[in-house]
Amino acid sequence: MPSFAASRFKTFAKTAGLACAVAAPLWAQAQLSGNVAVTTDYKFRGQDQDASRNKAVKPALQGGFDYAFGDSGFYVGNWNSSVDWLPGNSIEMDFYGGYKFKAADVDWDVGALTYVYPGNGHGNTTEIYGAATYGAFTAKYSHTVSEDYFGWAGAKAGSGLKGRNTGYLQFSYSQEVMPKVTLKAALGYTHFSSDIRDTGVPNYIDYSVGGAYDLGDGFSLAAAVAGANKKSFFGDVNKTRLILTLAKTF
Template sequence: MPSLAASRFKTFAKTSALACVLASPLWAHAQLSANVALTTNYKFRGQDQDSSRSRAVKPALQGGFDYSFGDSGFYVGNWNSSVDWLPGNSLETDVYGGYKFKAGDIDWDVGALTYVYSGNTRGNTTEIYGSGTYGPFTAKYSHTVSKDYFGWAGARDGSGLKGRNTGYLQLSYSQEVAPKVTLKASLGYTHFSSDIKSLGVPNYVDYSAGGAYDLGDGFSLAAVVAGANKKAYFGDVNKARLIVTLAKTF
């Protein structure tokens, strides 16, 4: 009679083998892509992510990868950028995963994303998101599900306030208007949680407008003007900037 440990091992082995068989079609058609970019300024929702300097040019190095599981619609990814707005931290790491599908004429995308600041975890934030694209137009909504919200509130902040239920709605437009030339524009609105608003932080609107040129061989050059309508608590990070970005996809 086999031992209990041996029986459990056999059960585990069978389960693992079955999982591998079920997952194999996904892995067989998986696709990996990567990207790297150098930008004159990294703005997130209209705000400079380098608040240590007042000048317009604040270069940032960025890059990441995306892993799509073939035609299943599932994907995971990672994106990183140099930043300088949290004491002791110089890197933002985004980890995300989701599911893309088509319903009628609309391309849908739902998922979750966590922003990680390893040098100062007060900034760590997790959101769920959903978007729909119809032709050149996309509407996307992101909803904070973590207590923490980019250092404004949360367990790590120590204020006893919560950033959960902060929402961000963005409407964007992207259309090729000439060979290799794409016009881009977006308008976003941040609605803070009641706890954050109790600190006197106003909801605000951000915007961007510009274009991108396909240089070939995976290279592109983009130029946009981006900013936000409210003066920030920490300097002029909401100020409109001309941002130029050179990117390469693999």
């Protein structure tokens, strides 16, 4: 008669074998893609991410990768960009993961994203998000769950204020209007937490209108006019600018 330990080992072996058999097709179908780009200005929610210079051209190098787990809908990824708005830091590193699925003719996307600034953790921010796409239109909402929102509340510096519950709602449009040409537009609204608003920081609206041209072999060239309102408070970082971006996907 087999010992209890031996029986447990056999059970474990069968379970592990079954798990491997199920996981194998998933890993076999997994897809890894990457991207790299150079842009004349990196704007995030309408605001320049290079606040050190009041110039129309503030080049930024960007790139990352996405890993999709086959047809399961789950994915993870990383995206990075050079920045210059936070003392002691020159790079933004984004890490995210989520789940995509289709229901009622709508494509849904839910997940979480963390913005990391290795040289200055005061800017680190984590959000959860949900998006719905129907045809050429997408509505997406991002909700801050970290203690602070890009350092606006100064929570990590001991201010006692919170940036949590800051929200960002964006409506966007993307449609191929002729072969290789895609028209894009977006309108977003940032609603700061009550602690941030109490310091005098106003909610604001950002916008972007432009298009992209498929150059072939994974290359694309995009142009957009982007900016935000409330310039009297935020200054030149919200200024409307023409942005050119050359990107490569692989």
